[in-house]
Structures are given as structure tokens and as C-alpha cells.
Amino acid sequence: MDQTLKADEIVRELKRAGIRIVVALPDRMTSEHLLKPILRNPDFRVLQVCKEDEGISICSGLYCADQRALLLIQYTGLLDSMNSLSRIAVEGQNPVCMMVGLLGKEPGVPPAQSKRYGLRIVVPILDVMGIEHHLIESSQDVSKIAPAVERAYANSMPVALLVGREPA
Amino acid sequence: MMKRDECLKVLARHRSNEIVVAVWKAAHEWIHISPSDLNYTFVGAMGQGASHALGLAVGRPDKRVIVLDGDGSLLMNLGCLVTIANAAPRNLVHCLCENGVYETNGSVAVPGAGRVSFTGLAREAGYAKVYEFSLLEDWDRALDRILKEDGPIFVDLKVEMGEDYPEDFRRLYSIQHREAFRRALKNA
Numbered sequence: 001m002d003q004t005l006k007a008d009e010i011v012r013e014l015k016r017a018g019i020r021i022v023v024a025l026p027d028r029m030t031s032e033h034l035l036k037p038i039l040r041n042p043d044f045r046v047l048q049v050c051k052e053d054e055g056i057s058i059c060s061g062l063y064c065a066d067q068r069a070l071l072l073i074q075y076t077g078l079l080d081s082m083n084s085l086s087r088i089a090v091e092g093q094n095p096v097c098m099m100v101g102l103l104g105k106e107p108g109v110p111p112a113q114s115k116r117y118g119l120r121i122v123v124p125i126l127d128v129m130g131i132e133h134h135l136i137e138s139s140q141d142v143s144k145i146a147p148a149v150e151r152a153y154a155n156s157m158p159v160a161l162l163v164g165r166e167p168a
Numbered sequence: 169m170m171k172r173d174e175c176l177k178v179l180a181r182h183r184s185n186e187i188v189v190a191v192w193k194a195a196h197e198w199i200h201i202s203p204s205d206l207n208y209t210f211v212g213a214m215g216q217g218a219s220h221a222l223g224l225a226v227g228r229p230d231k232r233v234i235v236l237d238g239d240g241s242l243l244m245n246l247g248c249l250v251t252i253a254n255a256a257p258r259n260l261v262h263c264l265c266e267n268g269v270y271e272t273n274g275s276v277a278v279p280g281a282g283r284v285s286f287t288g289l290a291r292e293a294g295y296a297k298v299y300e301f302s303l304l305e306d307w308d309r310a311l312d313r314i315l316k317e318d319g320p321i322f323v324d325l326k327v328e329m330g331e332d333y334p335e336d337f338r339r340l341y342s343i344q345h346r347e348a349f350r351r352a353l354k355n356a
Contacts, residue, residue, distance in 0.1 A: 050248070053245075054216070054219040054247065054251055055219075061221060061226075063223075064223075066350075066353075088211075093343055
């Protein structure tokens with residue numbers, strides 16, 4: 001199994017999912033090889049936010065305007081956005097598609113078994129909230145992205161794509 | 169100082185086909201004062217109105233988007249001023265109904281009430297235009313121009329509680345109305 005995660009494959013998959021707007025707050029895990037190339041890519045528009053919960057609302061507004069978007073954040077920002085996530089994304093039935101960097105996750109270890117408390121609680125919280133999630137940790141996982149985004153928009157519900165290692 | 173509902177009635181007279189994002193008390197009043205499928209009240213969480221509006225403004229640059237924000241709400245999401253100014257949507261008008269209190273939550277004063285300059289914050293964040301009104305006739309006179317200018321525009325409306333309107337949070341956050349909004353916007 002290929003243990004690398006290639007940023008250009010993720011970008012291709014995002015395009016395949018019809019995403020042209022990325023709402024982002026830089027995350028050390030994804031900023032170098034994912035966010036920075038996206039910022040330079042004329043196929044995307046990037047909206048930078050000051051706090052992650054803004055992004056949940058921006059993506060919801062974009063959805064009503066018939067535009068697909070990705071919210072690219074770190075897991076700490078996800079944890080900081082619980083109220084917006086529950087009230088706007090889940091109860092408000094908005095297809096907020098989040099790509100969440102799990103900074104510090106040990107390679108090959110499931111997030112729920114991480115030694116880091118903040119990482120360990122992410123998946124159980126998403127489960128309790130009823131939010132679909134997928135671990136994106138190797139090249140094999142990248143093909144999960146477009147179908148997950150399609151499902152989110154088809155069902156009008158959020159999805160979390162958990163980036164388990166730094167893309168190269 | 170203007171009665172908020174009177175202030176909103178003036179806006180309703182000048183409204184043509186704009187999207188209006190309204191929060192809390194202003195939302196309860198606005199849906200009665202200016203009913204329309206292009207009213208967006210599905211904000212869900214306090215402080216998030218202007219961020220929803222930014223998404224709408226970026227997604228539909230051909231439509232003007234007006235936000236009816238509150239001071240307690242804006243204080244909860246002050247970073248949105250910088251986010252909006254940085255994104256620089258020309259079609260966004262950010263109106264702040266500044267009453268100095270958390271009216272829905274017992275009318276307790278907001279921190280810094282009467283001392284914080286919201287126009288100062290918006291100006292320094294980088295909004296293209298900033299206005300402040302405390303008289304209905306000035307607001308009325310300026311509105312046609314404001315609704316045509318390039319944004320993002322920030323308008324501080326000095327208001328107090330006016331007539332009492334019924335509260336209906338279920339209506340504000342109704343998925344059915346949100347879907348009607350989406351359909352209306354698609355055809356607008």
C-alpha cells in the first residue's frame with residue numbers, strides 16, 4: 001500500500017467534485033503542499049477566514065447560491081466551531097464539506113487511538129453529531145473525496161475529510 | 169436614535185430585488201416588514217449573519233446582499249470584518265442595528281456599549297465605505313445611493329426597540345423556507 005499522500009491528487013479530486021472555492025484558515029499540516037498551491041491555482045478562489053466557524057457560515061451561504069466549497073482547517077478549529085457545526089451544518093442541513101488536518105496524528109494509528117487527547121476525541125464527537133467522516137491518509141484514500149462531497153450535497157449534510165498525514 | 173422597525177421600514181421602501189440576511193430581533197421584524205423569498209434568516213448561530221452573507225455575495229456577485237446584523241452578534245464574530253474586507257465583495261452592504269444591548273437575552277448591555285466605534289472597526293478593517301445614521305430622514309436620503317455604491321459597505325444604524333413583533337424562531341430557521349430561498353435565488 002502506498003503510504004504517501006499526494007497534494008496534487010487531492011487537488012484533482014477536489015476539482016472532480018466540482019469544488020472551485022476553498023474557504024481556509026492555514027493549518028501547519030496542509031498549508032505548505034495543499035493550501036499554498038491552491039492559492040496559486042487560478043482554477044480556485046480562496047476565501048481566507050479569521051476563525052473557522054466563519055467558514056461554516058460562508059460555505060452555507062455559498063450552498064444557497066449554488067456554489068460548491070471546501071472548508072480547509074485544522075482539527076483545533078473544528079473543535080472550536082462546535083456551535084456553528086451543530087446549529088448551522090447539522091440542524092440547518094447545509095452540506096459543509098470540511099478537510100481537517102489532524103496535526104500531530106501518529107502515522108498509521110487511527111485518530112481515535114492517538115496518544116493526543118485533542119485528536120482522540122475528534123472522531124467520537126463527529127459520530128455523536130452524526131457527521132460522516134473519512135480518514136484521508138494515503139493515496140488510496142483520495143478517491144473517497146469526490147463521492148463523499150457528492151453525498152454531502154445530495155443529502156444536504158456536512159462531511160469531514162480527516163487528513164491523517166502531511167500531503168507531499 | 170431611530171426605532172429599529174421604522175428604520176427597517178425605510179429600507180423596505182428602497183428595496184427592489186436585494187437578498188436580505190437578517191438576524192435575531194431584526195429578522196423577526198424584517199419578515200413582517202418586507203416579506204420575500206429572498207429573505208435569508210437561516211443563520212443558525214449568533215454572530216454568523218455577516219459570514220452567511222459573505223458566502224451569498226461571493227456566490228452571486230450579480231445580486232446585492234444586505235445584512236441586518238446586531239451589535240451583540242457582531243461582537244461575537246469581529247474577525248468577519250477583516251474577512252469581508254479582505255474578500256472585498258462589491259455587492260455587500262453590512263448594516264449594523266446598534267442598540268447597545270443583548271435585546272433577545274434580557275437587554276443586558278453589550279461590552280463597550282456606547283464606547284466602541286463599529287464604524288472605526290469597519291473602516292480600519294478595510295471596508296470600502298462606512299456610514300453612520302441616527303436620524304430616519306438621513307438614512308432615507310442616503311439609501312438609494314448606498315444601494316448602488318461598490319462595497320463592501322458598512323452602515324451603523326443607531327437604533328432602539330420599536331414596536332413589538334412576534335418571535336418565531338422556527339420560522340427563522342425553517343428548512344422549508346431555506347429551500348424556498350434557494351429556489352427563488354436560482355430564478356432571480
